Amino acid sequence: MSETILVTGASAGFGQAICRRLVADGHRVIGAARRIQKLQKLQGELGESFYPLQMDVTDLSQVDHALASLPADWSQIDVLINNAGLALGLAPAQEAEMADWLTMIQTNIVGLAYLTRRILPQMVERNDGYIINMGSTAGTVPYPGANIYGASKAFVKQFSLNLRADLAGKKIRVSNIEPGLCEGTEFSLVRFKGDEKRVESLYQDAHAIQPEDIANTVSWLLQQPKHVNVNRIEIMPVSQTFGTQPVYRD
Template identity: 65%
Template sequence: MKTVLVTGASAGFGQAIARLLVEKGDRVIGTARRKDRLEALANELGDQFYPLEMDVTDFAGVDKALASLPESFSTIDVLVNNAGLALGLEKAHEADIKDWMTMIETNTMGLVYITRQILPAMVERQSGQVINIGSTAGNYPYMGGNVYGATKAFVKQFSLNLRADLAGTKVRVTNVEPGLCGGTEFSNIRFKGDDSRATQTYEGTNSIQPEDIANTILWLIEQPEHVNVNRIELMPTSQSFGGLTVTREE
């Protein structure tokens, strides 16, 4: 049995990951800002799930929340950095700068801070695993992906650099890079409540689902300790790579 801390556990990937890991016998600390959703998940999953209200962008709050963990949940074997978001799909010169700052604060600064707070204990024990949820947006540019893609490219490089720093410590690091994923609030948040536009994003695509990501996380955790998967990129079969854009003058 391992103790796994999953950020962003109130919906989407995080919720699916928490459900599957508890089902398989692990203890899960689920963090999120929405306390009511965490409590509902705790009622569903029972004593193996510990709801921890936390905003990863509030560093003092992160420290306070981690310090409040009961002894039975205090040794974190696996950190799943899942909390993150995209806001807007406008071109860079039309985007809302506040949206950019929110993505940077959540996707990079929040992820970096909680990792730094948990990592020393893993190194001291010579055991642990950090799994970051990146994105194919960090690998391939697309119109409107500007800062969101940049934050996920940061997560990719941060993960690789962690691997370099942690050589010899037996602490494993993986960046999971999903492509088009439905069944979450991702696009509803990106389009700021425009549910119709969010639904159109996935129409006819047979997109990856939260359970697919949860299965991937479980597989990573179950690998023997001498195996580190550096990066794993997933797309639905219906998604692939586009050609390079060429603008022609008329």
């Protein structure tokens, strides 16, 4: 069945791959991000099943205006994919930039919560809808330098589960996708503030997850029957695994 799907963070990485895949699956997709030229380029590729929508998810009045500007036949959103997000820096908490922390909180937490709060009532009214959030393994597995980024993704995980608790008895689904190391996106270039050498060495020979793997996962979630809710889905490349807990001795 064709749905109208709003994907945030559609100008790059996972979001772009998700838009491509969902249009190929026969859906109508609204792609949101700040860089409108990138969205317009994607529209050139995907055609009239794709609607570019400029918004900065940290600017709540901009989100309101963007949503209000949707043409009537695009305004019923059947599926919300809260994918926009970022990590900034990998410094220990005592050295991290406060401005970076605030940007991560505003984007990964406030923006995601606001879009959810704006769109959920129309889903509840129809007693139908699906919210897919983009979490991270960082929301479960602590690692040095993840401080606020990991904590913001722990918020996304618990918020997703709590939404399901509030939606008891309603036919609205919520899933949290939790990827590990992924390449082919701008994520690490943003995190390392344009340091291409650092990005290159992170992914070298790592056979990391690709954006298309995440798009496949979203496509699969949407193909599950409406009585099935996948709460969480954690995905890592085979090359990535868990470590022991270090003990530092005097």
